[in-house]
Amino acid sequence: MRAKAIYPGSFDPLTNGHLDLIERGAKIFDHLVVAILQNSEKAPPLFSVPERVEMLTEAIEGLGLDNVSVATFRGLLVEFATQQHARAILRGIRAISDYEYELQMALMNRRLAPGVETVFLMSAEKYSYLSSRLIKNVFELGGSVEGLVPQTVIHRLEARAAKR
Numbered sequence: 001m002r003a004k005a006i007y008p009g010s011f012d013p014l015t016n017g018h019l020d021l022i023e024r025g026a027k028i029f030d031h032l033v034v035a036i037l038q039n040s041e042k043a044p045p046l047f048s049v050p051e052r053v054e055m056l057t058e059a060i061e062g063l064g065l066d067n068v069s070v071a072t073f074r075g076l077l078v079e080f081a082t083q084q085h086a087r088a089i090l091r092g093i094r095a096i097s098d099y100e101y102e103l104q105m106a107l108m109n110r111r112l113a114p115g116v117e118t119v120f121l122m123s124a125e126k127y128s129y130l131s132s133r134l135i136k137n138v139f140e141l142g143g144s145v146e147g148l149v150p151q152t153v154i155h156r157l158e159a160r161a162a163k164r
């Protein structure tokens with residue numbers, strides 16, 4: 001059986017830490033679906049869902065990963081995973097501080113869908129402090145995020161800054 005996994009998240013914006021995890025996941029699973037949550041409780045988003053789809057698609061194409069696709073979902077993650085016939089949910093752990101939140105989600109998801117396993121991968125240590133929240137904060141205050149997010153995100157951030 002071919003193993004398919006879902007890598008869910010907000011990706012607002014996509015960071016090099018996410019891309020690092022996508023590359024690792026693509027080596028383990030036959031197919032990886034990067035899934036953007038549409039009805040996030042985190043408000044307000046910096047980029048719209050279609051913009052995030054475009055940035056992820058461009059970055060994944062840039063890496064030449066042909067077993068990775070991009071999708072969006074709303075509602076329960078495990079329902080989306082089941083619809084997709086995915087056997088696993090992929091999540092990244094950066095530091096011990098991520099663990100409690102991730103453990104809660106993984107156990108709740110297991111209760112809801114015992115057939116779907118959560119697989120954790122450690123992100124590269126050079127990106128271990130990186131988060132979309134920090135990128136947004138640094139960008140909004142005029143700091144450089146060069147080297148921390150893919151070029152496609154830099155271009156869109158610059159376009160945003162130019163409109164201000």
Ligand code: PNS
Pocket residue numbers: 008009010011037075076077078104105106108109
């Ligand atoms: O990038 P994020 O914000 O850490 O991703 C969080 C995400 C999208 C994985 C999580 O919020 C999620 O799965 N939301 C979907 C709703 C759901 O299934 N809730 C129950 C999970 S315990």
